[in-house]
Amino acid sequence: MYIPFDRLPPHARLWIYQANRALTETEQAEIKPLLERFATEWSSHGTGLQASARLLHNQFLVLANNESATAASGCSIDKSVSFVQELEQRFGVSFFDRTRLAFLQGEEVKLVGMNEIKEKVASGEIDENTLYFDTLVTNYGELQQAWPRPAGCSWLSRYF
Known part of the structure; x- marks a missing residue:
């Protein structure tokens, strides 16, 4: 279940992915609905997560989940990683460069x-x-x- 990013509780768990370059306005416009759809459909063992997602500073993709409602499982975290990898392929950007x-x-x-x-x-x-x-x-x-x-x-x- 999607919840607006600014309505997340303070304890909501985050995953921050840093792009290796700034995302263009066109890319951001394409990515934003994909983020909302992913957060809406994101689930753990068949139970929908209270999730949200946002792009910040044109460079950071942030996924969030209200863990007090439903905790993200290993499988659901794997789904989020796959989603981010799909974005990498589609937009020619890296979100996993930690160097x-x-x-x-x-x-x-x-x-x-x-x-x-x-x-x-x-x-x-x-x-x-x-x-x-x-x-x-x-x-x-x-x-x-x-x-x-x-x-x-x-x-x-x-x-x-």
Whole structure:
């Protein structure tokens, strides 16, 4: 069962997929109804999930489920991964590249390779106050309160 993204409870579980590039307006317009349809049909062992989905910052696909209504099973999570892989194929984008981190610089999402972090910190391009899109956020409340969050308040704090 689809529920609007902004009506998710704070404890709703999230899965965040970061695209390797910004999605165009045309791509977003095509993807949005696919997300709603997936969330509407998403189920666990035949029981519909209270699910939602949204694109954020032109770069992040977020799937959500109200776990207190019905928990997502391994099979339902596999279905969501397959759905995201289908989107990758259809739109020629990668949502599974974990080697690049996303930062908000001005109004733009900038991707930085993991192998570049020390260099970017040393040059001052990234500091503890640079806003970081932590894709490890696991619930809607955290997404609402601290996403993006200062890099110094994330696992990246060890670099400062």
